[in-house]
Each structure stands twice: as structure tokens, then as C-alpha cells.
Amino acid sequence: MSVAVTTDGLGKRYGRRRWALSDCSLEVPSGHVVGLVGPNGAGKTTLLNLAVGLLSATTGTISVLGGNPSDRPEQLARVGFVAQDTPTYSHLSVADHLHLGARLNPGWDAHWAAKRIAETGVDPTQKAGQLSGGQRAQLALTLALAKRPELLLLDEPVAGLDPLARREFLQTLMIAVADDGVTVVLSSHLVADLERVSDYLIVLAAAHVELAGEVEHLLATHRRLVGPRRDSVSLPGDCRVIDASHTDRQTTLLVRTDTPIHDPAWIVEDIDLEDLVLAYMGQTSNVERNRRSGLRVQP
Amino acid sequence: MIEFRLDSTSGVSPYLQLVHQVRQALRLGMLEEGDQLPTVKEVVARLAINPNTVLKAYRELEHEGLASARPGVGTFITRTLSDASLAAHGPLRREMGRWLVKARQAGLDDESIEALFRDTFRSASAEDVA
Amino acid sequence: MTWLAWRQLRPSAVATFGALLALAVALAVTGPQLVHVYDTTVKPCPSIGDCSDAITAFGNKYNVLQQLLTIVMQVAPALLGLFWGAPLVARELETGTYKLAWTQSVTRTRWLATKLAVTALATGALAGLLSLAVTWWSAPLDKVGTNRFDGSVFGERGITPIGYALFAFAVGALLGLLIRRTLPAMAATLVAFIAVRLVFSQLIRPHLMTPLRATFTLLATVNGYASFNGSTSNLTAGSPSDASLQNAWIYSARIVDAAGRALTPQATASACPQLANGGLRAQLPPAGSAGHVHAVPTQAAGQALQQCVTKLSDSYHTILSYQPANRYWTFQALETAIFAALAICLAGVALWNLRKHLS
Numbered sequence: 001m002s003v004a005v006t007t008d009g010l011g012k013r014y015g016r017r018r019w020a021l022s023d024c025s026l027e028v029p030s031g032h033v034v035g036l037v038g039p040n041g042a043g044k045t046t047l048l049n050l051a052v053g054l055l056s057a058t059t060g061t062i063s064v065l066g067g068n069p070s071d072r073p074e075q076l077a078r079v080g081f082v083a084q085d086t087p088t089y090s091h092l093s094v095a096d097h098l099h100l101g102a103r104l105n106p107g108w109d110a111h112w113a114a115k116r117i118a119e120t121g122v123d124p125t126q127k128a129g130q131l132s133g134g135q136r137a138q139l140a141l142t143l144a145l146a147k148r149p150e151l152l153l154l155d156e157p158v159a160g161l162d163p164l165a166r167r168e169f170l171q172t173l174m175i176a177v178a179d180d181g182v183t184v185v186l187s188s189h190l191v192a193d194l195e196r197v198s199d200y201l202i203v204l205a206a207a208h209v210e211l212a213g214e215v216e217h218l219l220a221t222h223r224r225l226v227g228p229r230r231d232s233v234s235l236p237g238d239c240r241v242i243d244a245s246h247t248d249r250q251t252t253l254l255v256r257t258d259t260p261i262h263d264p265a266w267i268v269e270d271i272d273l274e275d276l277v278l279a280y281m282g283q284t285s286n287v288e289r290n291r292r293s294g295l296r297v298q299p
Numbered sequence: 300m301i302e303f304r305l306d307s308t309s310g311v312s313p314y315l316q317l318v319h320q321v322r323q324a325l326r327l328g329m330l331e332e333g334d335q336l337p338t339v340k341e342v343v344a345r346l347a348i349n350p351n352t353v354l355k356a357y358r359e360l361e362h363e364g365l366a367s368a369r370p371g372v373g374t375f376i377t378r379t380l381s382d383a384s385l386a387a388h389g390p391l392r393r394e395m396g397r398w399l400v401k402a403r404q405a406g407l408d409d410e411s412i413e414a415l416f417r418d419t420f421r422s423a424s425a426e427d428v429a
Numbered sequence: 430m431t432w433l434a435w436r437q438l439r440p441s442a443v444a445t446f447g448a449l450l451a452l453a454v455a456l457a458v459t460g461p462q463l464v465h466v467y468d469t470t471v472k473p474c475p476s477i478g479d480c481s482d483a484i485t486a487f488g489n490k491y492n493v494l495q496q497l498l499t500i501v502m503q504v505a506p507a508l509l510g511l512f513w514g515a516p517l518v519a520r521e522l523e524t525g526t527y528k529l530a531w532t533q534s535v536t537r538t539r540w541l542a543t544k545l546a547v548t549a550l551a552t553g554a555l556a557g558l559l560s561l562a563v564t565w566w567s568a569p570l571d572k573v574g575t576n577r578f579d580g581s582v583f584g585e586r587g588i589t590p591i592g593y594a595l596f597a598f599a600v601g602a603l604l605g606l607l608i609r610r611t612l613p614a615m616a617a618t619l620v621a622f623i624a625v626r627l628v629f630s631q632l633i634r635p636h637l638m639t640p641l642r643a644t645f646t647l648l649a650t651v652n653g654y655a656s657f658n659g660s661t662s663n664l665t666a667g668s669p670s671d672a673s674l675q676n677a678w679i680y681s682a683r684i685v686d687a688a689g690r691a692l693t694p695q696a697t698a699s700a701c702p703q704l705a706n707g708g709l710r711a712q713l714p715p716a717g718s719a720g721h722v723h724a725v726p727t728q729a730a731g732q733a734l735q736q737c738v739t740k741l742s743d744s745y746h747t748i749l750s751y752q753p754a755n756r757y758w759t760f761q762a763l764e765t766a767i768f769a770a771l772a773i774c775l776a777g778v779a780l781w782n783l784r785k786h787l788s
Contacts, residue, residue, distance in 0.1 A: 033349050052532055071784070077534035087525035089437070096436060103432045104533035140529070147534065170347035178343045178350040192307045196348045219312065260425070267418075268425065272310045 004030040004151050004183045005051055009060030012046050020046040022207045024060070028185060028200070030151070032214075033177055035198030036187040037277050042204040044187040045084060048155045051185070052081040065150055077107055080149035080182075082157045086140035090129025094122055094139055098146075105147035113146035116172070134165025141169060145176050152176075154186045158193060166190075170197055195273045203280040210280040215273065222276055225253040225266040236261065243279040254279045300337060301330055305346055313348055317356035325365065325380040336366060336374040430535050434547035441512065442551050449559055452501070456566040459491055466490055467569035484573050495570065498563050502585035505559055506593035507622050509552045514601020515614040517544055518779075522609045541783050545776050549598055556594035560587065577757055578678035580630050587761040592768030597622045599772035603779040625771075629764070637763045640680050640750045645669050647684065647742040649735040654704055662704075663694040664737065666747050676754035683748050684741075692745050701737035 005028040012021045021043035028034050036044050049055040050062050053069040053076070067075045088097060094117060102108045117124055120138045128136060137157055144152060154173075158166040174197060176182055188194055194201070201218060203211040211218070222242070229249050235241070236259055243254040254271065255261075261268050271279075301324050303317055311319070324330040337345075342353045357374050360366040368374045402412050471487050474480040518541065521527040531537045564586045571577060577586070584593065600621050605614040645651075651667040666682035668674055684692040697704070752760070 033351075054528060054531060071536045071538065073534045073536060076532065076536075079532070081528070081532035083525060083528035083532075085525060087529050089526055089529070090524070091440065092436065100433050100436075101533065104430060104535045106534055143529070144532075167347050171344055174343045174347050174349060175340065178340045195307060196305065196313060196346070196352075199349050199351050216312075262425075264422075267421070270310075272312075 002030045004028045004032075004065060005185070006063045007047075007050075007060065008062075010047075010050065010057055010062050011059035012043075012050060012055060013058040019207050021050070021204075022059075024204075024207075024209050026202060026209050026212045028183075028202070030065075030183040031181060032183060032200040033174075033198045034183075034185040034200040034202060035194035035215075036185055036202045036204065037189070037191065037194065037281070038187075038204035038210075039281055043207045044204055045155050047204065048081075048153045048185065048187060052079055052153055054081075073106075077105060077147060078150045080144035080147055080152040082137075082140045082144045082152075082154045084155040084157075085160065086133075086137045086157060088128035088131075088136055088139055091127060093125050093127055094131070095124040097128060097139060097143060098124070101143045101146055107148045109146045109148055113142055116142045116146070120168070120172075132165070134161050134168065137161060137165065137169050138172065141172055145172075145182075148180070149182060151183045151185070154184065156187055156189070158188060158190065166193065173197065191274045191277050194277075201273070201277070203277060205281050211276075218276060219271065219273065221258055222254065222256050222271050222279075223261060224269040224271050224275065225251075225255060225261065226269065227251055227266045235263075243282065300335065303337070303342055303346060305348065314352045314356045314359070317342075317353065318359050321356075321360055321365065321376075322380060325376070328379075330376050330379070332376055332379050334376045335372075336360075336376065338373055430539055430543040431547060433530070434544045437544075438513070438548055438551060445555060449555060449562075452559070453562050455494070456562050459494060460566045463490060463566065463569050467572070471569075471573055487573060488570065490570075495567075498567070499581075499585065502560070502563055502590060506556060506590060506597045507619060509555065509594045510597025510599075510601040510618045510622055511615045513548050513552060514598040515605045515618050516611045517548060517602045517605055518783075519605030519609055519611040519614045522606075523611060537783055538780055541780055545599075545602060545779070548602075549595055549772070549776075552594050552598045553591050556590045557588070560585075560590040576678065577676060577754070578752065578760070583634075583760075583764075584626070584630065587758070588765045589761055589768070592765035592772075593622075593626065595772040596625070596768040596775075599775035599779075600625075603775045603782075606779050606782060629767075634760070634764060635680065637760060638752060638756060640752055643671075643673065643749045643751070645671070645747045645749065647738045647745060647747060649731070649738045652684070652734075652738055652747070654734055654737075663697050664692060664741065668749055668751075669747075673753060674749070674751065676757075678752040678756075680750040680752075682750075684745050685748055686744050686746075692741070697737070697741070700740050701733070703733045704737050 006026075008025050010021060010024040011019060013019050020041075024043070024047065036047070038044050046055065050057055051064050051069055053071055062069060064075070065078050067078070069075065069079070089100075092100070098110070098113050098117065101113065102110050114124075117139070120135060120142075122131065122135050122139065128139060131139065141154075141157065144154075152173075158169050161169060170193060173184065173186075177184060184197075186194070186198065199215050201211065201213065201215050202209060227250070229246060229251050235255065236257065238259060239255050239257040239261070241253055241255050245252050254275065301321065303320055305313055305316055309316065321330065321336070336357065339350050339353045339357070342348070343350045357366060357368065360374075361368060365376065365378060365380070366374050367377045399412065402415070407415065466487055470483045471480065474483045518527075521530065527537075530540055567582075567586065571582065571586070577583065583589065597618065601614065601618040604617045604621065605611065608614040608617060645668075647664075648669060651669045653665040653667065654662060664684055666684045668679050668682050686692070
């Protein structure tokens with residue numbers, strides 16, 4: 001399996017103090033639709049900007065499609081990017097934007113781009129500044145896809161869109177994946193959307209990678225355990241507690257394990273993607289909470 | 300032709316939802332042997348889901364022997380589920396009816412019966428897996 | 430990339446060149462009339478007699494338009510810097526469109542270089558055409574008006590406006606890139622441009638070429654007698670109406686002896702007691718005026734001055750330091766080249782900065 005993005009100890013510092021991303025090491029396999037989730041300020045935008053070469057790393061390395069995400073035309077041609085808030089030139093028309101794409105990209109598919117715009121029902125003579133959020137996002141996506149990239153990076157492209165526009169945007173995206181097999185990395189807050197479209201998940205929190213892996217594998221190896229209240233938990237060796245909460249009578253755990261749990265004291269439940277994401281996004285604070293509540297996890 | 304839908308609140312993964320929907324359609328006789336399933340691109344365009352999810356669902360159906368892919372043409376239903384299992388429904392239903400009467404006589408209300416059933420069902424499934 | 434750069438500039442370029450065209454039409458209509466008035470009133474007047482009335486009347490012709498052109502020529506380069514330079518990068522950074530531009534298959538260096546080149550070309554062309562029109566229109570007025578080297582007109586004629594405009598544009602582009610916001614960048618551009626223009630015209634332009642020196646004998650028609658800043662009175666230096674000094678830029682005129690020592694008030698007083706004693710000071714021309722004798726001295730004072738000058742001219746003479754008129758275009762070329770070179774340097778800094786630091 002080839003790798004789309006590899007990072008090793010990647011870090012980005014703004015100013016003197018603030019680390020937007022630190023010690024990030026991961027591999028994003030190609031051929032996937034990768035969901036990148038995390039709270040605001042977790043480093044999602046920074047990671048994507050580093051991958052497309054808009055930013056340069058403070059520490060560590062990043063390799064995109066085997067190349068350096070630098071300022072080289074050959075590299076830029078292979079990576080499509082849709083930035084947060086889908087910026088477009090407000091005083092240029094939709095047709096101008098397509099012309100721009102044709103002028104600036106050697107692999108530009110003019111036929112496909114024109115077809116896409118026609119399908120979205122946007123008047124090509126309309127100024128980009130007058131488009132609705134959904135139409136502008138469609139235009140930005142068309143620009144990014146018509147250059148025929150191998151990797152497409154999208155930074156919160158659907159965040160500001162209404163449900164219908166969001167659905168249309170994701171439909172366009174998924175059809176492109178079905179047609180070209182383009183690898184997609186998509187950052188989003190909307191886990192319900194990611195549940196549909198992504199088959200690989202990366203959770204960033206507080207500038208760190210908390211979790212990365214294929215969605216199916218992640219869901220298969222995480223379980224919710226519900227049982228009577230206990231302060232000292234004995235679990236199989238490979239079992240790691242991600243999240244724990246207690247009431248007077250009951251203890252609920254979210255654990256990662258590769259082996260099934262047979263302890264009859266626990267009710268073992270499957271979890272969905274949202275449970276998984278929330279558990280990992282809250283993990284940093286949970287470590288503190290667990291320490292205070294006196295929970296002991298025995299190895 | 301079957302039209303897929305997704306319930307994002309069900310907690311069931313999208314690929315399993317697709318598999319379930321095909322099975323249900325087969326049971327209810329809405330799909331028959333020789334029927335074509337929508338192409339991957341059609342499903343993707345309609346539901347805005349990852350094409351790999353659809354592929355995986357279809358592979359699962361092939362694995363179960365319910366469908367088969369003809370390269371370049373599409374995926375077709377190869378057998379139906381309705382006949383085999385429908386026959387077994389009657390006796391099972393009668394047995395369960397007798398069990399329900401016993402549970403009521405023991406003083407369980409509807410909710411308790413449901414909780415008991417679910418718990419038992421889950422334990423049995425877990426043992427099967429094990 | 431050229432297409433995008435031009436497409437972004439096009440609306441404002443069309444508007445600006447439209448305004449230029451309107452001005453050119455106004456100048457084309459009034460210009461020939463100005464030439465006609467010059468040819469019929471000012472040109473023949475020396476043969477008729479006193480020219481001052483004719484010159485004054487001619488100078489007041491199209492007064493409003495003259496003032497308008499002065500303003501246009503002074504502010505046009507700055508405006509180009511403000512409205513084409515400062516937003517060039519700052520607007521893209523503000524609106525986020527740089528993320529769109531930089532993720533096409535074009536390096537950001539080429540992106541900026543093309544934007545700079547295309548807009549600079551339009552800037553230079555605009556300033557050049559404007560100056561050409563204004564210089565042509567003002568030619569008859571400039572013949573009778575102030576010295577061409579004069580600070581008020583040197584930068585409004587010929588090719589210097591091109592240099593200023595390019596420089597203002599480059600300042601705007603670089604500051605926009607560094608400040609990253611359009612309005613503050615515009616303000617900073619205005620301040621920087623005015624500062625450099627002032628410093629250059631006051632401190633640098635006089636040193637672009639070594640001035641020529643010429644010596645003249647003292648003449649009562651040129652040299653006066655006055656007191657400087659309340660100090661003791663002395664003979665004043667002036668520049669004679671010599672052909673070599675016609676339209677020249679005169680830096681200084683000093684009265685010195687053969688060894689180069691300046692004429693001291695004591696030497697004047699001992700040589701010309703009648704000047705020092707008599708109450709003639711007020712009646713003699715004031716000091717420092719180059720070329721023109723402002724007041725006609727009374728006869729007695731004139732005689733005293735004449736005697737004094739004759740006496741002193743044996744051992745003293747006037748030394749003039751000046752740039753001759755034929756250096757005008759050399760100065761124009763030098764100043765334009767320096768401003769254009771500064772503009773190129775600033776553009777280079779902008780490109781370097783974009784590569785190194787904007788990340």
C-alpha cells in the first residue's frame with residue numbers, strides 16, 4: 001500500500017511560544033478518504049497547510065506523495081487544495097476562475113470543469129462574490145479537482161454550509177473518488193459526515209495526534225464496557241482505557257483492545273464513530289479526571 | 300431496482316446498513332435472482348458515501364453468496380432469501396409465544412421482557428463470536 | 430499567470446487609463462491655444478518693449494488647469510503606490526485568496542514576480558504617458574516660468590514621474606507584503622514615499638553630479654551690499670547674466686580673493702569706507718538673490734557701490750558653483766534610474782521575503 005502523506009516529528013510553531021502542531025508522526029495511506037478531526041485550534045489547518053506547502057515546518061519532516069511539499073510546480077500540480085472558507089476572487093466571474101485554473105495548471109481538465117459547473121447550475125458569468133456559500137464551495141472544489149490531483153486536501157470545506165449544500169458538496173467529492181480514486185484528506189467537525197465519507201480517521205487534539213487508523217479497524221478494536229461501579233479495574237493485558245466515567249453504582253469504560261472481553265461482569269457494546277472521536281478528543285482532560293477519581297488501571 | 304438509504308443515527312456502520320437493506324429486500328421479495336444492484340457510482344452519487352463502503356458491502360454480499368459481480372456490467376443478485384427462512388418462521392413464532400406467556404405469568408412487564416431478551420441475545424452472540 | 434495578473438488589474442487599469450485619456454483630451458484642446466498665445470504675445474514682446482505684463486498675462490492663462498496639473502503630477506505616483514502597490518499582496522493575504530493562488534501549479538515566486546511585472550508595466554506606462562502629456566502642454570509656460578531645475582517642476586516633467594511611480598508602487602507592494610493588511614500598508618506607503626522624495630530632492634539630488642565652477646569679475650549690476658542675519662554688512666555675491674548660466678541650477682556664489690579666501694566685512698569696510706559709513710544699506714539690493722537685481726539703488730548709493738566694486742575687483746572675484754542647463758536630461762535620467770533601481774531592489778526584497786518568511 002503506497003503512502004500519500006508521511007510525517008515524522010512534524011511541528012509548527014507560530015511566534016516564539018505557540019505550537020500549533022508538535023511531534024506529529026503519521027502515515028496516511030493513499031486510496032483512502034481520510035477524516036481529520038479535532039477541536040478548534042488542534043492543528044488541523046496547520047497540518048493541511050504544511051502538506052500543501054503553504055507553511056513550512058519548524059521541526060520534523062513531511063513528505064507528500066513521496067515529494068517535499070515545497071514550492072515546485074510539479075509538486076503543486078499533484079496536490080489539490082480547498083482552503084477553509086473556500087476563498088475565491090470575489091470580483092472575478094466563475095468563468096474567470098475556470099480560465100485561471102486552465103492557465104495555471106498543466107493537467108487542467110477544462111471539459112470536466114465546465115461540465116461540473118453546469119451541473120451545479122451556477123451561471124458562469126456570475127461574479128464569485130455573489131455566489132452562495134454552497135456554490136462558492138462547489139467552485140473551489142471544481143478548481144481543486146479539475147487540475148486532476150493525486151491527493152486532495154480539504155480544510156473544513158462544509159463547515160459553513162447548509163445541509164443540502166453540504167450533501168451536494170460531499171456527493172461531488174465522492175463521485176470524484178469513485179471516478180479517479182483520488183486520495184482525500186478532509187478536516188471536519190461534523191462526525192456524521194465523516195462517518196459517511198471517510199474510511200480512515202485521524203484525531204488531533206492539543207497539537208498532537210491522538211489516534212490514526214482505518215475506521216473499520218478502529219471500530220472493531222474499541223468497545224464500551226458497562227458494569228457495576230469499581231475503582232480498581234482488572235482488564236486483559238492489551239486493553240487500554242481511553243475514557244472512563246463513574247456513577248455511584250456503575251462504571252462505563254471505553255477501551256481499546258485487540259482481544260474480545262469475556263468478563264461476564266461487563267456488558268460489552270460496540271461504539272460508533274462519534275463515540276470514538278469524542279472519547280479521543282476528550283482524552284487529555286480525562287487523564288486528569290481519572291487520576292483524581294482514583295481509578296487504577298492495572299496492566 | 301433497490302434504492303439505498305442511510306440512517307446516520309442508527310449507530311450501525313454504513314456498509315452494514317447497505318448489506319442489511321439488500322437482505323431485507325430479498326426476504327420481502329423486493330429483490331429477486333438476476334436483479335441488478337445499483338452501480339457503485341450510482342450509490343455514491345445518491346448517498347454521498349465513500350465508494351469503498353459500497354464496494355465492501357457488495358463484497359460482503361458476494362461472500363454470503365447473495366450476489367455476484369460481472370466485470371464491466373455490474374453486480375447481480377444470485378439467490379433469494381425468502382423461501383428458505385420463511386418456512387421456519389411459523390414454529391419459531393409459536394415457541395416464542397409460549398415463552399412470552401411464561402414470562403408474563405412470572406410477573407415480568409413488557410420492558411423487563413425486552414431487556415431480558417436483549418441481554419440474553421447479546422450474551423449468546425458474544426459466545427458465538429468467542 | 431500573466432493572464433491572472435492582468436485580469437486582476439484590468440478594472441482599475443481601465444478606469445485609470447480612461448481618466449488619463451480624459452485629461453489628455455483636455456490638454457490636446459487647450460495646448461495649441463497656449464502655443465498660439467505664446468507666439469503672439471510673449472515671443473514678439475522683446476522687440477516691442479517691456480515683457481513683464483505679457484509674461485504675467487501668459488502665466489495666468491489656464492491658471493486652474495495649471496494648478497490641477499501640478500496636483501496631479503505630485504500625487505499620481507503616490508496614488509499608484511497606494512492603490513496598485515499596497516493591495517497587490519495585502520488584499521490577497523487579507524481575503525485568503527493567496528491560498529487559492531499558491532495552490533495552483535505555479536510557484537509563489539512566479540506568482541508575485543508576474544504580478545509585480547504586469548502592474549509595474551502599467552504603472553510605468555501610465556506615469557510616462559501622463560508626464561509626456563503634461564510636459565508637452567507646459568512647454569510654452571516653462572519657457573517663461575521658473576528654472577527647469579526648480580524643485581517644484583523638476584519632478585513633474587520629463588521622465589522622473591516614471592521613476593517615482595515605479596518606486597511608490599514597489600514600496601506599496603513590499604509594505605503590503607510585510608504588513609499584510611491593505612489600509613495600514615497604504616498609510617505606510619504614503620509616509621515612506623513622501624519621506625524618500627523629500628530626502629532625495631533636498632539632500633541627494635544636488636550631489637548627483639559635481640557642480641561646475643566659474644569665476645566672474647565683480648560687477649555693480651550683480652553685486653550688492655547688505656547684512657546677513659544681522660551680522661556686519663558686506664558685499665553680496667550674485668550670478669551675472671552670462672550665456673553659460675542660462676537656465677542653470679546655481680548652487681552658490683561667493684566673493685573670494687586669488688588665494689580663495691572669502692571677502693571679509695573688515696576688508697570691505699577698509700576698502701570702501703563710504704559704503705560702510707553711509708546710510709545706504711537699505712537702499713541697496715538684498716543679499717543672496719541669484720541673477721536678479723531686485724531694487725534699483727539710488728544714485729549716490731549706486732556710485733558708492735560702483736567705486737567699491739571697481740576697487741575690490743582688482744584682488745577679488747566671484748566664484749559660482751552650478752549645474753549648467755545642458756545637464757538637465759542627465760539629472761532627469763539619473764534620478765529616474767535611481768528611483769527605478771530602488772523599485773527593483775524593493776521588488777527583490779519582496780520576492781526574497783515571500784520565499785523565506787511568509788510561512
